[in-house]
Amino acid sequence: MPTDLELQVKTLPNSPGVYQYFDKNDTVIYVGKAKNLKKRVSSYFNKNHEHGKTRVLVKKIARIEHVVVDTETDALLLENNLIKKYQPRYNVLLKDDKSYPWICIKKERFPRVFSTRRVIKDGSEYFGPYTNVRTVYALLELIKELYSLRTCNYDLSQEKIDAGKYKVCLEYHLGNCKGPCEGLQTEEDYINDLKAIRDILKGNFKESLESLKKLMMDFASVMKFEEAQKIKEKLESLQNYQAKSTIVNPSINNxxxxxxxxxxxxxxxxxxxxxxxxxxxxxxxxxxxxxxxxxxxxxxxxxxxxxxxxxxxxxxxxxxxxxxxxxxxxxxxxxxxxxxxxxxxxxxxxxxxxxxxxxxxxxVDPDRHVKRIMAQMQKDLRLKEEPRHIECFDNSNIQGTNPVAACVVFKDGKPSKSDYRHFNIKTVEGPDDFASMEEVVYRRYKRLLEEEQPLPQLIVIDGGKGQLSSALKSLDALGLRGKIAIIGIAKRLEEIYYPGDSVPLYLDKKSETLKIIQYLRNEAHRFGITFHRNKRSKGAIKSELEQIPDIGKQTITNLLRKFKSAKRVKSATLEELTDAIGKSRATKIFNYYHSKK
Missing domain, CATH: 3.30.420 (Nucleotidyltransferase; domain 5)
Known part of the structure; x- marks a missing residue:
């Protein structure tokens, strides 16, 4: 597969839609539909096809175009329209050019409601098209069940009704029609039913459901439970029906x-x-x-x-x-x-x-991508320059033990893991996040200045106004205030705080800038927590071995190098311990554990 074609396939969306294949002469050679465009189009290039024509088709593809649609139904209808328009060589063409069915409300007195495949511009209303004729029949059956409409094709003008030209048919006696042909139903009553039918065809069931519920309760209140049950069944039919998708309203033309x-x-x-x-x-x-x-x-x-x-x-x-x-x-x-x-x-x-x-x-062009991201971040965060180098700080302490901090570094919007740094908190007693942040920021940038390393364009502090103020104290002490942009991001509502501004900035939840800042913050948290966890684990191992009388740090180091954990030291035999650290100390450790038992 050519590189540019491979690129197009890789970047297709995972959405329903229609795809078109073009040959080297830019002629449409195939139109297809898909529930998932990326999976469907990829399948043409990822497997060996049994049929020779499919293999020939794939070889001839020079370019791909696609259209994203709302639903699979829309994809089917759009595919049909495009096949009729372009008649591609590799698509099956229906000889009778059969189109999809519509539901028509005829423009006439006491309008009929019926299905048709021909859209005639005579003022009638058309709903659809529907991809499945069974859907149309189910919908018409539902309408017939809910409302009494005529099915005859008589010209029901007032003059002919008054002249008694028509007689009611079997549909009237079965209760399916209210007999407008003999003037037994008013036009106003008939039009009210049509209004409800239009709502159903458009997918708006609210008014129909409410009127049917009211009718059911009215029947029940006068003890007409059989009639109430019939209305209840109609209600259930209406509630279970889901309006099928249409691609575009038929009134939208040219x-x-x-x-x-x-x-x-x-x-x-x-x-x-x-x-x-x-x-x-x-x-x-x-x-x-x-x-x-x-x-x-x-x-x-x-x-x-x-x-x-x-x-x-x-x-x-x-x-x-x-x-x-x-x-x-x-x-x-x-x-x-x-x-x-x-x-x-x-x-x-x-x-x-x-x-x-x-x-x-x-x-293809990562430099352009980085430039766009950086320009967007500069604009969103109101910075003086592009944040090509960003550093983010996070504190980690659990129940006040082993306080540590992490500094993660992003360059051109991506993690630069070799520049990540861990910090053991040295000058702060107990769990004090503000003082810890002040210490770490001071130590980090004092070192960068001493080593004449490049400074970041942006510092992100994981925390709100308190942590941001602490970090600012360190920048002030180093004379860096104003030289490096600094912001704080609060955990709860993703609020971004600026120095000297009590009102936070809220970025669009879908913006790339916020996603990069969240990635920074999450990376700093992960890096800090991992270091903290390792430190606590090592502390727990050493503290257990350090409790053994007359055993020094070097002995503990030798034991851990040999047995890897305190648990294995505890379960080791006297001979194994002697081989590692000598008989005298081995006896002390063996007796310490086994006398406890």
Whole structure:
């Protein structure tokens, strides 16, 4: 597999979506859907395929494109649209070009509700498309169970009803229809049922559930328990049903959707073309900023360029904010509903593309990746310079024993483990975190100054205002205040404190800057705890052997070198002990343990 293709596969998202394979002539040769894009596309390159055509297909792939969607259902529908549009060589094409079913509420007096595969622009309402005809039948069955609707195709005009042209059919006698053909049901009552049906088809069950509950309680209050039970069954049917996903509202036709997200150096823009309620085209690209352009400027440029490139004649566009693209195009900024959701889906595709670019840059151009991260941290933390060298301090003591501290060092946003340092607290008695922090920071930077080692651009103190103040005392004593930026991060709410500022800074929980600071803090904690644990363990071993009368430190060292632990010393035979430290001392140790027994 070529390197650039391998890179594309590595950075695909673990999300449902549709992928397209292009050959060296930039022709679509295959369109597929996936629950997990990364796993599915990777599988083409990670195994030997039994079928010769699949092996040929894989050899011909020169480029991969993909579209992220909300659900697997959306992926299926989008795949269908793209196959019909491009008719790729390696996809199965249905000869009858069968489309997916919709549920139609017909534009007529006493509207019928039925399934259809043909969308006719006659003012009727269409809901769908649905990927499974059984879903449509189940939904229509549910509607029929809950509401009494006509199934005949009579023209129920008021004149014909008044003239008595129609007679009720078997559906009326079975209780499935209330007989509007004979004027036994008013149009207002019928329209109220349709309103509830629309809510169900859109996935809004609240009002229908509430009205059915009220009806059930009304029947129960007058002892009509059989009728109440029937309503209860309808309620259960409605509660168990989950509205199936649709890709786009069918009322959205011939519309272009644009969105953009950006960082310090680049913008990432996405374009969807929607025809007859479905996405038929998707395009995402990276735009390099030259003069720190705004998102508005970049998006306007992208809209004009993309519409020209794809020869789009759409009269309306959906965008996340106001843009100026000429008087001939209607600009819509959706606030809610299906239109808002399609803009959000466009933004998500732009975000995924940005993440993939970051991953690829990290592999191919690590310098650019580091520069971007450093620029972001400098901006987020309001620093004078990029924090290429960061040091983080953490204190560790458990019940006041063996107080130690750790200093971890990050260079270019990554751990530099050879520069990590441990500190035994020397001048502080008992568990005093503030005094310990003051001592450690002083010792660390006094040494760096004496050895003329480079100082960090940022110091991170694991703790709030108290620990930060203690660290500042040491920097003052060394004349480093103002030369090194210093912040404290409180454990509970990830609050970042600055010297002389009582109001903390709260970073975005998803920001890369906060993630690096949390990584620093966690690394310092891990490093300090490991050192503390080892120190306590060694202390416990030595203290047990030191209790033996007339046994010195060198003897203990020799024993631990030979037997590795106090437990093995205790279980050793007299002969084994004699071989290690001589008969006299071996007898004392052997008698000490065995006389205790």
């Amino acid at each position: 519309v272009d959707v644009f969105s953009i997200i950006s960082d310090e150096t680049h913008g990432y823009a996405n374009f969807f073309k929607i025809m007859n309620g479905a996405i038929v085209q998707s395009y995402t690209t990276e735009i390099k900023k030259k003069l720190d352009e705004t998102d508005k400027e970049l998006l306007e440029l992208f809209i004009v360029e993309t519409r020209q490139r794809f020869n789009s004649l759409s009269r309306e566009i959906y965008v996340p904010f106001k843009v100026e693209v000429g008087k001939d195009i209607k600009v819509t900024i959706p606030k809610l509903g299906d239109k808002k959701r399609i803009v959000e889906l466009s933004e998500r595709n732009a975000k995924y593309y940005r993440q993939e670019q970051f991953k690829q840059i990290k592999i």
